[in-house]
Amino acid sequence: MPQASGIFKQVAIKRELSYGAAPSASGAQLLRRAQSTIDLTKETYQSGEIRPDMQVADFRHGVRRIQGSLQGELSPKTYSDIFAAVLKREFTAGASATGLAITIATGTGNSYTVTRGSGSYLTDGFKVGDVVRLTAGTFNAANLNKNLLITGLTGTVATVMTLNGSTLTAEGPIASATIGVQGKKTYIPTSGHTDVSFSMEHWFNDISQSEVYTGIKFDKVALDLPPTGMAKVSFDTMGQNVTTANTRYFTSPTAVTSNGIVAAVNGVLLVNGAVQTVVTGLSINIDPAFSGDPVVGANTVPNLFAGPVTVTGQFTAYFTDATLRDLFVNETETSLVVSLTTDNTASADVLTLTIPRIKLGGQQKSDGTGGIVQTFPYQALLNTAGGSGTSSEQTTLVMQDTAI
Structure with missing residues (x-):
């Protein structure tokens, strides 16, 4: 068997x-x-009867x-x-913004700033803790399709760090750029x-x-x-x-x-x-x-x-x-x-x-x-x-x- x-x-x-x-x-x-x-x-459940045979009769x-x-x-x-x-x-899907003019600059430590020329990250729904990527625009290859963790955020400036420790290249403004939260959030x-x-x-x-x-x-x-x-x-x-x-x-x-x-x-x-x-x-x-x-x-x-x-x-x-x-x-x-x-x-x-x-x-x-x-x-x-x-x-x- x-x-x-x-x-x-x-x-x-x-x-x-x-x-x-x-x-x-x-x-x-x-x-x-x-x-x-x-x-x-x-x-x-065990029976609680008190019986003359002194035994348990039901369970x-x-x-x-x-x-x-x-x-x-x-x-x-x-x-x-x-x-x-x-x-x-x-x-559900996270925030995304298209058609932006974006400038990348070196920040303090291992951080970078991603500055948009118009609109607002806050209004668009981006949040600290979001992992985003730059997916469109004539960026340097070192800046495209990388996981970027947002560590600080204002209306026009996202402070980010790369999750794998690689570097970004300072450049911009780059026209027709897209930045978006990857995957979905709950x-x-x-x-x-x-x-x-x-x-x-x-x-x-x-x-x-x-x-x-x-x-x-x-x-x-x-x-x-x-x-x-x-x-x-x-x-x-x-x-x-x-x-x-x-x-x-x-x-x-x-x-x-x-x-x-x-x-x-x-x-x-x-x-x-x-x-x-x-x-x-x-x-x-x-x-x-x-x-x-x-x-x-x-x-x-x-x-x-x-x-x-x-x-x-x-x-x-x-x-x-x-x-x-x-x-x-x-x-x-x-x-x-x-x-x-x-x-x-x-x-x-x-x-x-x-x-x-x-x-x-x-x-x-x-x-x-x-x-x-x-x-x-x-x-x-x-x-x-x-x-x-x-x-x-x-x-x-x-x-x-x-x-x-």
């Missing part, structure tokens, strides 16, 4: 049209994973729930549908929130067993960005029920994505608008706080209800001066931008996370013979100063994915 092997297991996902109802069998997406431990759990199964986690390595596009559901907003909105659920199938191909989990919502997301190694992501799940069969439910699902995996060594981290070269680790946790209670007469929870989306985490950094420490000491609000690329080429796929307003909740120093490391837990907050016509979004967290 064959036994199931994880190497033959496949995980597929598709959005539901109504909560807890499996969608049609076509059009699902196979997911990349490090592991998927999603499974059925049940509450159990029952109660409310069914789907619980577990999906863990993987972070890559553009791969988990975009899940991130959109967690942040409660679909990915963020936690202030209104019009989506409420998306999924069905997920574990297909054990070697033993022809299918388990379709319905009513899946992603309850927590944990991003782990170590200084070495691949960036990791974990999605905790809650769900309603499971259906089993010996035939595959999601027929001909789309193949897994082929985008590269991001790593913290390829990318940029900004705290308070400044590039950080002493940070030794970063975590970001997103919690949509779903909840649901059983009802009389049913062995499943009828729905999972959304709560506030909270964003927390921590970063660690070598103790080199007072800058980071005093953000905590003085209760100074700051910002965080992390932009991660799949490789070191100028136009690599990018995932960027921007937290426009955070407050540090602590500052602890290690001790020992090696370098002293500070640990800074943080709480992200609604950026009430952001929104239309400003350099930041009115949100807690923004995600940009250049591969969608």
Whole structure:
């Protein structure tokens, strides 16, 4: 008799049209994973009778729930549908401006300025943390189609840095130029929130067993960005029920994505608008706080209800001066931008996370013979100063994915 092997297991996902109802069998997406431990759990009840035979005479199964986690390595596009559901907003195209006269000049440090002759970056919807490219105009080849991270922004001047550390050539004004945000963006909105659920199938191909989990919502997301190694992501799940069969439910699902995996060594981290070269680790946790209670007469929870989306985490950094420490000491609000690329080429796929307003909740120093490391837990907050016509979004967290 064959036994199931994880190497033959496949995980597929598709959005539901109504909560807890499996969608049609076509059009699902196979997911990349490090592991998927999603499974059925049940509450159990043991009889409490006091009996003369001094034994337990009954034991029952109660409310069914789907619980577990999906863990993987972070890559553009791969988990975009899940991130959109967690942040409660679909990915949409970012800002773009055409027909500009643009001048590129060297800024301070490794930064450059991209100055437009007319119009306004702010009015057009560009934001700090956006990854943009110059895609049209008779620019020097060193300036075209490069990932440029916006680190500062006024109406006519975008301060940028190249994500792969290459240089730009000062020139301009260059006529008929185009600059645009790459891929698409999502963020936690202030209104019009989506409420998306999924069905997920574990297909054990070697033993022809299918388990379709319905009513899946992603309850927590944990991003782990170590200084070495691949960036990791974990999605905790809650769900309603499971259906089993010996035939595959999601027929001909789309193949897994082929985008590269991001790593913290390829990318940029900004705290308070400044590039950080002493940070030794970063975590970001997103919690949509779903909840649901059983009802009389049913062995499943009828729905999972959304709560506030909270964003927390921590970063660690070598103790080199007072800058980071005093953000905590003085209760100074700051910002965080992390932009991660799949490789070191100028136009690599990018995932960027921007937290426009955070407050540090602590500052602890290690001790020992090696370098002293500070640990800074943080709480992200609604950026009430952001929104239309400003350099930041009115949100807690923004995600940009250049591969969608």
